[in-house]
Amino acid sequence: MKKSIEALVTLLAWLLVSFAAWGQQPHKAATTHKPAASFITNADVIKMKKAGLAESTIITTIQTRKSKFDVSPDGLIALHRAGVTQAELDAMIAASGGPAPTAAVQPSSPTPSAAEIAPSQGTPGRSRLPVVSVMQNGSPLELPLEKTQLAQTKTKPTSMKSLASDSVAMQALTAEVGTATNVAASHINSSLGSSTMQQGATIFSGLMSHRKPAVTFVWGIPNPSSTNILQTSTPNFAVDYSNVAGVNSDDFEPTMVKLTPAQSSCRIVGATEGKEDATSNPAADWQIYSSFLEERVAVKLQKTAKGRYHIAPASSLMPGEYAVVLRPVSKSKRFSGGDVARGQGDGLMFDSAWSFEVSADAE
Secondary structure (H helix, E strand, O other): OHHHHHHHHHHHHHHHHHHHHHHHHHHHHHHHOOOOOOOEOHHHHHHHHHOOOOHHHHHHHHHHOOEOOOOOHHHHHHHHHOOOOHHHHHHHHHHHOOOOOOOOOOOOOOOOOHHHHOOOOOOOOOOOOOEEEEEEOOEEEEOOEEEOEEEEEOOOOOOHHHHHOOHHHHHHHHHHHHHOOOOOOOOOOOOOOOOOEEOOOOOOOOOOOOOOOEEEEEEEEEOOOOOOEEOOOOOOEEEEOOOOOOOOHHHEEEEEEEOEEEOOOEEEEEEEEEEOOHHHOOOEEEOHHHHOEOEEEOEEEEEEEOOEEEEEEOOOOOOEEEEEEEEEOOOOOOEEHHHHHHOOOHHHHHHEEEEEEEOOOOO
8 A cells, every 4th residue: 555655646746747847838938939130121111111101210210120231332322212311311321330431632732721621520431411611710610501492483594683583483482481490500700510401391382373384493592691701702612522322422513603682582593494393203304404594603623532622713702692502513414303302312412502601891
């Protein structure tokens, strides 16, 4: 009897151990087999873009998820063509890391050296907006980037004066200036600040009672005068657009234009004709600059590195309103109307302006 009891106790103990081990197996399996980590890719960003997700949502996803992005030139161009915005591209490049911008080559005299007038370099490895700095009182000062606004009119682009007197286009610009979120530019004699993109609406539709296939598009800068007052008639500028995503810097070069004040509301940069739906067309088929009307200023231009220049007027400027702008090297360069409307890629380059005023007592 004693042996039978001992055998029964042994059997029960074995069963208890077996059941305990069996009960632990699911937990062990769950902790042993971990799912593989997923990475967000270029295709995921494009998918979110096409699904209509907000830019802020896409950027947050890029910043908070592990990623494997292709930020090579071909990869960035493909993203740009898929409608990925500048801010989203910046977030992708920041998440991927990248080489620091190449140092500018020091120019020869009499142009100020790169060290004297170089724009701020920003965060290494990140795409950034074009930067323009001016030499003032022996120090480089960064000018704020002003995004031009776009209006439509029936007036033919024959002269800047006729465009300035077009009440329809100017009223549209004035109305949109009132709703834009403008960041005031610093006076040229104030402390150096970082470049600020002045935000504003870019498309003004429904301005005419009878629409025609071809209309005139007018580029204007908000406000009747610049807050950047120069006390010299021969200013020197440094321009840097060497690290703008989705742009071939060799396609553009800086120049200066004289601005035309219009009805105490804005300053006209220039104008061209185009189809009425040009700004909604994503195809790169709009030759904006082939017949663009503007008052260009003769300049002395020196390339210091890829996408980096020093620029100065060829002769003393008369008092008035001017701007440094970026223009295609080839007059036949084609633009996507969608890029121009959204101010991204090549459109960002063409829409950007850095205005300044040469004072009446400038030396």
